[in-house]
Amino acid sequence: MSASKILKRWSATSNYLGEDFSNYYVLTSFTRDSNVYEVANFIAIARRLSAIEPESDSGWKIARFSHWACGYFYSIFVHENSPLVAEAEAIAKSMLDYPIIDEDVLSECESLIKEALLMEGVSFENEAAEMQMISEAPAALLCDFLLAPYL
Secondary structure, eight states: OOOOSSSEEOOOOTTOOSOOOTTEEEEEEEETTOOHHHHHHHHHHHHHHHHHSOOOTTSEEEEEEEETTTEEEEEEEEETTSTHHHHHHHHHHHHHHOSOSOHHHHHHHHHHHHHHHHHTTOOOSSHHHHHHHHHHSOHHHHOHHHHGGGO
């Protein structure tokens, strides 16, 4: 096992009673209220890792946590001894240069959110207002079918 210089290891709080993930690095997370960028990155990372190998306890995995403030959050973990640590580090480093993992996934999410907003009768004054509403919408609730394979 070698320590990652870019990924943070999971650690529990004093009142945490769930599964121990101390042998894992946290690659990304999102909450119920995350924006479209966070959810699109989560989906893109899950797709990228699953294209390399399926989820497993010794490779990478997704975990769901309940939380009193944000309802829930999901995290993608990579086991400390997995060959995927190098891939996870490359993903994390790429996000330092450019915060979007996959523009196509982001576009899919934005389209779904726009469609949902229009179905609710929301109208957009102009393109800037449209993009602001899309970026501020709780994307996790609107991208269910994109997230479903990973949750």
